[in-house]
Amino acid sequence: MKADKIPDIIVGRLPVYLRALQRMADNGLKTTSSQELGEHVGISAAQIRKDISQFGDFGKQGTGYSIAYLLDKLREILKVDRIWDVALVGAGDMGHALANYQGFENRGFRIAMIFDADSTKVGEKIGEFVVEDAEKIAEKIKSAGIKIAMLTVPASAAQSVADKLIQAGVRAILNYAPISLTVPNNVKVQYIDPSTHLQRMTYYL
Amino acid sequence: MKADKIPDIIVGRLPVYLRALQRMADNGLKTTSSQELGEHVGISAAQIRKDISQFGDFGKQGTGYSIAYLLDKLREILKVDRIWDVALVGAGDMGHALANYQGFENRGFRIAMIFDADSTKVGEKIGEFVVEDAEKIAEKIKSAGIKIAMLTVPASAAQSVADKLIQAGVRAILNYAPISLTVPNNVKVQYIDPSTHLQRMTYYL
């Protein structure tokens, strides 16, 4: 069955399924079951079947799911059956690590430009890119039609940079700055803050 | 009221409250309300009151919460009223960025040792640390009593390194490798995979 409005929590699990399936495909596997996929990602088979069935009937009774077919479908659903240009703002250590990161390849993303507000960093070469002046964010992002940005600036600058990005048309922000951003509800934010993630585990130690 | 078993989803929000409160304190604020805190972090006031009240009566009718007091309590609850030694495995770009990251200070963590399996990296100085041979993980982590590790190794090595870490006593893993880990249920894992996080947003573009 196809539902109209898919809960965020389900959408959030799809990339995890996608990643596991990509790995299975790399290992030469052709089919899998909700049971097997569930064991890989630590989610119940029932939930995986329910999640996937929100988008269509992609499996076959008796044999499970064709990995290649389900990969195609998930990529299409998540709109990563294309390559998205991503802007990176902040050319510090984290920005450098992301700029050199190979893990965006084949996952739907490509860093297209890097900005920094620090004039000593502007002009620096990082891989194939030259760091551009943060003053040019609005102009460059608008003319390139970029919708996705990664933010690796200090917390004190994050909100104002986010505002500028959104103003320029960005609709998805991956925020590495350790601060909650306030954004309009047509803009999505995901947070990566290692300290916060670690603090989610210390409670249980 | 104090509940015995706190849902994971509530524990997961506490670090976000903690971070916002720390910021308020840095800005010189003395008290806040569930309403105000909620606006900062994008969560309803009712939910914040409910979450916090699981652990005790930390607020005052009419005036709200003392920021300093609530900070103390949250740090205590999350067990970050101390400094945890953390092992970092993987001295690539991401490992370097984390080794140089200033954001663990005052959040309860300190990197204590860095490992890599690549013999050309062993001995390298990163900040105040010298990269140690991954062969020594078991021995060093056990003798230091380390419970927390960050994993920035390739996906292909992540599971076997995780197994070694757990064997040596690690109970919390922050995994930067783009792969789901299988761990016993007395071990916690948090995942940081920029591609996965980005894919959670493209659905909505």
Place this chain on the structure above:
DNA sequence: TAGATTGTTAATCGATTAACAATC
């Protein structure tokens, strides 16, 4: 005191699980 805001209850809403007919 009057106003503000908590902690808590009950109602609502949403997510997960278990079970199984359908069917490959």
Place this chain on the structure above:
DNA sequence: TAGATTGTTAATCGATTAACAATC
């Protein structure tokens, strides 16, 4: 055909919200 596994339903479980008495 016999065995396996899906998609879906209904039941259960859990989380969020709204409302308000208590009280600072």
